[in-house]
Amino acid sequence: MAASPHQPQAFPPLAPVVLVTGKGGVGKTTVAAGLAEAAAAQNGRAVLVEFGDGESGRRVLGASRVMHRVVEPTKALESSVARLLNSRLLSKVFIGNFAIKRMLRAAPALRELAMLDAVGQIADEAQGARVVVDMPATGHGLAWMRLPVQMRDLFGSGGLYELSERLVHRLVKPSQCSVVVVTLPERMVLQETLELCKGLQEEVGMPASRLVVNRFPRGLSPDALVQARALAATSDGNTESARRLVEALEARDAIRREALETLGEAAQWGIGVRPLLIPLAEQDPMASAVAQWLTREKAA
Amino acid sequence: MTFPTTIVCAGGGGVGKTTSSAALGLALARAGARTLVVTVDPARRLASAMGVQVGPMVQQAHVEPGLEGRLFALMPEPRQSTRTFVDLLFHDEPEALQRMLDNRVYRLLADAAAGMHEVVSLMLVARAIEETAFDYLVIDTAPSRQGLDFISYPGRLATLYEGRAVTWLSNLAKKNDSDGEVRSASGGLLAAGRRRVEALFGRLVNPQTLRDLAGMFAELAIVKERFAHLARVSEALLTGNSTRYLLVAAPSGSAAADVRFLARKLKRFGQRPRGVILNRSDAVVPRWLMSLQQTAMPKELQEALQVVGTEYEARVRAGDALTRSMAGHLPHVEAVRMPTLELRDPTRIVGTLATQFGAHLSMLTGWTATPAG
Numbered sequence: 001m002a003a004s005p006h007q008p009q010a011f012p013p014l015a016p017v018v019l020v021t022g023k024g025g026v027g028k029t030t031v032a033a034g035l036a037e038a039a040a041a042q043n044g045r046a047v048l049v050e051f052g053d054g055e056s057g058r059r060v061l062g063a064s065r066v067m068h069r070v071v072e073p074t075k076a077l078e079s080s081v082a083r084l085l086n087s088r089l090l091s092k093v094f095i096g097n098f099a100i101k102r103m104l105r106a107a108p109a110l111r112e113l114a115m116l117d118a119v120g121q122i123a124d125e126a127q128g129a130r131v132v133v134d135m136p137a138t139g140h141g142l143a144w145m146r147l148p149v150q151m152r153d154l155f156g157s158g159g160l161y162e163l164s165e166r167l168v169h170r171l172v173k174p175s176q177c178s179v180v181v182v183t184l185p186e187r188m189v190l191q192e193t194l195e196l197c198k199g200l201q202e203e204v205g206m207p208a209s210r211l212v213v214n215r216f217p218r219g220l221s222p223d224a225l226v227q228a229r230a231l232a233a234t235s236d237g238n239t240e241s242a243r244r245l246v247e248a249l250e251a252r253d254a255i256r257r258e259a260l261e262t263l264g265e266a267a268q269w270g271i272g273v274r275p276l277l278i279p280l281a282e283q284d285p286m287a288s289a290v291a292q293w294l295t296r297e298k299a300a
Numbered sequence: 301m302t303f304p305t306t307i308v309c310a311g312g313g314g315v316g317k318t319t320s321s322a323a324l325g326l327a328l329a330r331a332g333a334r335t336l337v338v339t340v341d342p343a344r345r346l347a348s349a350m351g352v353q354v355g356p357m358v359q360q361a362h363v364e365p366g367l368e369g370r371l372f373a374l375m376p377e378p379r380q381s382t383r384t385f386v387d388l389l390f391h392d393e394p395e396a397l398q399r400m401l402d403n404r405v406y407r408l409l410a411d412a413a414a415g416m417h418e419v420v421s422l423m424l425v426a427r428a429i430e431e432t433a434f435d436y437l438v439i440d441t442a443p444s445r446q447g448l449d450f451i452s453y454p455g456r457l458a459t460l461y462e463g464r465a466v467t468w469l470s471n472l473a474k475k476n477d478s479d480g481e482v483r484s485a486s487g488g489l490l491a492a493g494r495r496r497v498e499a500l501f502g503r504l505v506n507p508q509t510l511r512d513l514a515g516m517f518a519e520l521a522i523v524k525e526r527f528a529h530l531a532r533v534s535e536a537l538l539t540g541n542s543t544r545y546l547l548v549a550a551p552s553g554s555a556a557a558d559v560r561f562l563a564r565k566l567k568r569f570g571q572r573p574r575g576v577i578l579n580r581s582d583a584v585v586p587r588w589l590m591s592l593q594q595t596a597m598p599k600e601l602q603e604a605l606q607v608v609g610t611e612y613e614a615r616v617r618a619g620d621a622l623t624r625s626m627a628g629h630l631p632h633v634e635a636v637r638m639p640t641l642e643l644r645d646p647t648r649i650v651g652t653l654a655t656q657f658g659a660h661l662s663m664l665t666g667w668t669a670t671p672a673g
Contacts (some may be wrong), residue, residue, distance in 0.1 A: 024551060025315060025552065026313070026314060029553070031318050052445065056557070059554075094500045100497065109409065124643075150408065156509065158504055223600040223601075225604075227598045240588065242592065283551055
């Protein structure tokens with residue numbers, strides 16, 4: 001990616017744990033891996049946490065110093081219960097019980113709480129290395145951040161209450177945890193992202209520390225559109241083609257303009273200093289390229 | 301009640317699945333089928349493109365003239381859907397409804413991060429098809445690899461209900477709260493193991509939560525039959541003989557890997573994909589672009605044309621790679637390549653995509669036009 005021509009104003013530093021969230025398909029894994037890679041370059045060590053099979057993270061990281069931790073949701077649940085009961089065996093007995101198992105399947109929230117617990121555990125073990133979490137695409141980013149408080153209030157006391165309370169202090173605190181929101185420039189996605197940013201600030205008290213817009217189309221000279229319209233206004237054989245070009249240039253221009261306007265609105269929801277625009281390239285970049293770019297933008 | 305043919309669209313995030321589902325619904329309606337489009341990931345802009353609102357009721361869509369009474373949409377709001385469902389379950393039991401709404405365990409499930417919304421949306425559909433006959437249902441799923449997990453939920457919820465698990469859990473909750481003896485659903489050899497689990501349960505949650513849990517099951521028991529019926533209908537919609545699963549991909553990020561994952565998951569459910577839709581996978585650079593490349597024009601426009609051209613060429617290459625990947629991993633599944641649409645107005649996007657789908661309607665949906673007369 002090309003170096004920016006301006007001297008970027010530095011962002012406030014990120015907390016030790018960074019949660020990267022956004023709709024499915026926006027490029028969370030790319031940004032998360034880039035943040036981890038940048039942290040590893042600065043401090044020598046960093047952890048990238050993924051849920052599921054970790055395939056996308058592995059692909060984007062390539063050969064890297066970053067420690068890649070993959071958390072399987074069912075195992076996370078078993079581990080959390082084992083910690084609460086002080087016994088892995090008892091945990092297996094409990095979760096394996098025919099009725100409990102069915103109840104757990106009907107309440108995904110408990111599995112999600114366990115996933116956050118796994119993040120907390122990894123953060124405790126990280127000893128100063130930055131922990132970047134590629135949040136799952138399922139579930140609204142806001143729902144994840146609300147979960148510890150909801151569960152704490154629901155349980156009131158007991159093992160699960162204590163776990164929830166621990167997570168509130170470990171993760172739902174701006175000094176401990178930063179939220180990075182990733183989006184695409186398309187209007188539908190951006191609108192939803194704005195709602196997310198607003199919710200993060202108002203409902204959870206965790207305003208987004210960075211807002212990253214992925215695959216942002218390159219700007220073109222404004223003269224080009226004027227010239228294209230002039231070409232379309234002629235009545236030679238290429239009029240129809242020129243009209244299609246005008247349409248394409250206008251669409252592109254509109255996406256950029258509307259995105260920038262919408263992002264301007266986002267600023268009122270406490271997003272860092274300014275949105276970060278990753279340019280559209282033929283293929284999604286590797287973590288090392290994103291890391292270098294983030295470092296140049298003083299955003300890592 | 302005649303069952304509609306169900307089309308389920310699955311795919312990773314950012315592939316245009318929701319728009320494609322709407323477009324498929326529109327194509328079916330244009331062909332004469334009475335169609336209901338259901339989205340679980342509603343976007344307000346898409347809702348307004350279809351002339352409906354995000355909400356729990358089935359509404360007639362208004363996309364273009366000439367479709368009166370044929371195209372409908374259901375776009376439940378994730379944070380409202382459980383409330384809607386509970387309202388309809390407890391329709392005749394207002395006191396039980398209120399107790400349920402006040403129940404804290406219910407409130408936990410109602411606002412869960414994921415999972416319940418899809419099941420509830422499906423049950424709303426189950427209710428809708430009891431009231432109106434549809435030829436087709438097009439169901440959009442969550443944009444992730446977990447998007448199909450809910451296929452097994454209705455069945456699981458129904459068995460939770462119909463089996464001993466609920467009785468046992470409900471007793472468990474009561475036992476930890478009161479001093480009474482529990483009557484296990486089956487005693488003897490299993491009793492000792494069960495008692496141990498009861499004790500563990502008590503260590504994890506507090507008495508109030510257990511009371512709430514028991515209370516919730518007690519309320520649900522009142523409407524047990526309706527619940528189980530809706531769950532079974534939902535399950536039948538997803539696993540019926542005429543149900544078709546379509547996978548959607550686009551050349552970006554992990555979309556191809558997501559589709560492969562979902563295909564494997566379908567196999568585990570005893571299903572298979574009937575078709576793959578490849579969005580933004582232009583087969584060729586458009587002719588208008590190529591003809592302009594031969595045309596003389598000012599420098600800035602030339603540069604702009606070059607940038608646009610490079611992007612199109614990249615999309616064709618990516619589309620080719622995606623098509624090859626699909627052919628390699630899903631060799632017996634027909635893939636349909638869709639071009640990128642340089643349109644911003646969602647109504648036009650849905651309309652144009654629907655026209656493109658029209659040419660492949662039979663393959664994608666099994667729809668065959670009834671002869672006139």
